[in-house]
Amino acid sequence: MEEARSARRVRRQAWRPWALLGGVVALSGAGGVLAVNSLSALEARNAQLEQEANESEARVAELQALRVSMERRLRVLEQQQQGAGSLPVDPRKAREQNAQMMRRETARLNLTAALKDELTRGDAWLDTLGTEALRLELSERLLFEPGQSGLTPRGTEVLGRAGSVLAAVEEHAVEVAAHTDERPQSSEGEAGETSWELSTARAAAVVRALHEGPGKLAPERLSATGHASFRPVVPSDSPVNRLRNRRVTLMLRPLPEAPAVPSPALAPVPAPQAGKKTAQR
Known part of the structure; x- marks a missing residue:
């Protein structure tokens, strides 16, 4: 009886390293999956950040171009106003x-x-x-x-x-x-x-x-x-x-401004002429 228990103990001890090895392998696999998922998430985040950075740079460049252009327009307007002198300016125009x-x-x-x-x-x-x-x-x-x-x-x-x-x-x-x-x-067919x-x-x-x-x-x-x-x-x-x-x-x-269409002038109404009086005899 004692020998049977000893044999079972020996068998359990023999399987224990394999069980431990299996556990380690399972943990390693799970860790590898987690690592791959984390790496993919980091790569996706990195790509997103790069895209946002490119869009931000493009927007900054666009705003800078707009600023330079508006400064140029402002200088032109100032020159026009200086050249106009004291001429009246139509606010609507x-x-x-x-x-x-x-x-x-x-x-x-x-x-x-x-x-x-x-x-x-x-x-x-x-x-x-x-x-x-x-x-x-x-x-x-x-x-x-x-x-x-x-x-x-x-x-x-x-x-x-x-x-x-x-x-x-x-x-x-x-x-x-x-x-x-x-x-x-x-080209062919279009000589001359x-x-x-x-x-x-x-x-x-x-x-x-x-x-x-x-x-x-x-x-x-x-x-x-x-x-x-x-x-x-x-x-x-x-x-x-x-x-x-x-x-x-x-x-x-x-677009050129459409020419103003003059309103048709009313024809003058002729003044009534005084009737001629004829003498009747």
């Missing part, structure tokens, strides 16, 4: 001009974000013309094949992004002007096409894309002009400069 400048400034910031890649690569240029207009220039290679007037799929997509921003600017028109160089490359014809056709194609694109710009807000090679921005003395001159300009300006 001044408020309207300030509101228009704010709309164009908002459009400039939105275009900068919408065309970030194109602006960085040097395929687009964006600037302001004093307090009167906002100018966006797009390179030929961004919109057209050499010598052709039909928009490329990429050009249609870029104009869709730009048109959505421009369409949101109330009380403003978009003037489209296309420019070529002095040596247009005629001049720079005038090519630039005019391109301007019309851009206007059509802005009207039919996501922005749905109203026709009365659009105009198209072809300038051929006669308004270069740099001398056309090298392939690089000629490429720079082949461009399309979108000018955002306030």
Whole structure:
């Protein structure tokens, strides 16, 4: 009997290390799962913090750009007021001009974000013309094949992004002007096409894309002009400069005020004439 109990004790002692080892393995597995979950949570949190930091940096950059732009607008307004001297200023007109400048400034910031890649690569240029207009220039290679007037799929997509921003600017028109160089490359079936014809056709194609694109710009807000090679921005003395001159300009300006329609003048009523007295005999 004693020998049986001793045998069972020995067997229990023999299994004890294995039981302990199993417990250690189980704890290690659970710890590994917890560690993996913790690591995944830390990575997700880190990614979230990086995204928030990038968004904060973008917002700070946007606010700085807005501050610089408003300072520039303020200097221009001060110069205008100094030049005006003692001329009376219409408060209503001044408020309207300030509101228009704010709309164009908002459009400039939105275009900068919408065309970030194109602006960085040097395929687009964006600037302001004093307090009167906002100018966006797009390179030929961004919109057209050499010598052709039909928009490329990429050009249609870029104009869709730009048109959505421009369409949101109330009380403003978009003037489209296309420019070529002095040596247009005629496409097949268009032999003899001049720079005038090519630039005019391109301007019309851009206007059509802005009207039919996501922005749905109203026709009365659009105009198209072809300038051929006669308004270069740099001398056309090298392939690089000629490429720079082949461009399309979108000018955002306030809509012209509608002329006041004079009220029809009332025709003067003739005075009654005194009747002639006839003597009757």
